[in-house]
Amino acid sequence: MQLRKTLVVGMLSLAFLSGCSLFSGEEDVVTMSPLPKVENQFTPTKVWSSSVGSGLDGHYSNLRPAWQGDRVFAADRKGLVKAMDLANGKELWRADLSIKRGFLSSRESALLSGGVTVSGDRVYVGSERAEVFALNAADGTLAWQSTAAGEVLSRPVVSDGVVLVHTSNGMLQALNESDGAIKWTVNLDIPTLSLRGESAPATAFGAAIVGGDNGRVNAVLINQGQLIWQQRISQPSGATEIDRLNDVDTTPVIVGELVYALGYNGNMTALDLRSGQIVWKRELGSVQDFVVDGDRIYVVDKNDRVVALSTNGGVNLWRQSDLLHRNLTGPALYNGYLVVGDSEGYLHWINTADGRFVAQHKVDSSGFLSDPVVASDKLLIQAKNGDVYAFTR
Known part of the structure; x- marks a missing residue:
């Protein structure tokens, strides 16, 4: 067993539905x-x-479509990446990133898990095999392939000439947009127990703002990989291991001088972009990305309540x-x-x-x-x- 235990929210639900608690020995039923x-x-x-x-192939994954101009890009877990016409869904090209094994040309799943992201003339997707792929958006040919520090569970983010990936072992890495070479790596630290998933960075003013599995929001200079500030928005508490999960797996949202961030067992928090100081916070937990529109924030919380906040x-x-x-x-x-x-x-x-x-x-x-x-x-x-x-x- 790996030292780091990972949990999937869906797995937790299944455990509860069965009436058996994996952690406390008590019976919990969620209907x-x-x-x-x-x-x-x-x-x-x-x-x-x-x-x-085959889509997610029965596994937990955050793969979702991306679009640019008149094209839609989507992928499945095994390694198929497709470009489709936005108007009618017609296939424009397909690429197969699965791994060829042996002389019989059998193919092994690429285990795609992070993406899809499109930026400029490239399409990006990461894998549980710690690989990041950059495809040419025009025809699906492989532009480059790079090995990351760990599983790439969140979507890659492109900014300031680099591709940012957040790996399952708590590393935030910057890969050169042109060739995939690793420019820098920052260790964001991870607890022993965490949910399976990672925050994708939000970027503004040359900084990447990203959540961590230790309950903190982190600001990192994109050009140098230097940590600017950290702010805790989720504190471990409670009687069970599940209660003490404090991952910040959602993507922060930057609006003007404020950063909005959300933890699983923590708070919806507004932070000052420059200093990381807390402006306000409200008790609310989720692993789902949220929407900020005008003077409202829309959240699906960890119990599937849909909430609107000011x-x-x-x-x-x-x-x-x-x-x-x-x-x-x-x-x-x-x-x-x-x-x-x-x-x-x-x-x-x-x-x-x-x-x-x-x-x-x-x-x-x-x-x-x-x-x-x-x-x-x-x-x-x-x-x-x-x-x-x-x-x-």
């Missing part, structure tokens, strides 16, 4: 809320769908609790509505003014794990089986 009854105010239009390999002090504006334990995706803000997917394959459309449901529809029986993505006038989402869907309102 998925029944599907709420919704009188649809509109019916979203499915523009197209396209299969991308950016002015984190005041609770509304809370939607009818989707408890349905294993929701993170939210997307599309056409004035908040959209989340669930593990049974439904999309739920929520009024941002009051948290009421306005539409609900079944999309894919394999269910959703990765967040919806807004691409121009379309909403994209990738199901666990690899199918990518495009909707319009």
Whole structure:
């Protein structure tokens, strides 16, 4: 067994559903809320769908589509990467990153897990094998391949001439955008027990802001790899190991001079971008990325409540609790509505003014794990089986 134990939120849910606690010896039961009854105010239009390999292949992964211009890029865990036309889903090219073994040309899964990211003329994706791939966006040919310090579980982020990757062993690395050579590595430290997942960095003013598994938010100079500040937003507490998990796996959001960050068993916190000092905090936990829009923050918390907060002090504006334990995706803000997917394959459309449901529809029986993505006038989402869907309102 590895020294570092890793947990997946879905695995925790399964443990609870079985009635057995892996940590305390007590019985805990979590029941998925029944599907709420919704009188649809509109019916979203499915523009197209396209299969991308075998999807997540039954594993936990944050792979999700990316888009640029008139193209959509998506990948499956085994190593298939596809480019599709945003208008109609037609395949433009495909690349196979699986590993060729032996003389019989058998292929081994690439275990893709971090991505997909598109920036400039390159498409980036990382793997559990600690590999980072850069593909040419025009035709899918391999531009470079580089070995990182550990599993690349979060999406690569491109800024200031480097590709930033956050690995499962707590390393933040900068790879040269041109050739993948490692420019610097910063050790963000990890606890013995943590959730399986890592924060992707947010970047602004030459700094990368990234969460860590030790409950801290970190600011690092992108050009030098120098740590500027650290701020703890989640403190280990509670009777069980699960209660003491304090990962910051969400991607921070930078708005002006403020950084918004969110921990699993911690707080939604507003930090000063330059100093890291806490401006305000509110008790709230999640591993899902959140949305900041104007004077509001939209969060799916760790119990699958959908919450709207004010950016002015984190005041609770509304809370939607009818989707408890349905294993929701993170939210997307599309056409004035908040959209989340669930593990049974439904999309739920929520009024941002009051948290009421306005539409609900079944999309894919394999269910959703990765967040919806807004691409121009379309909403994209990738199901666990690899199918990518495009909707319009």
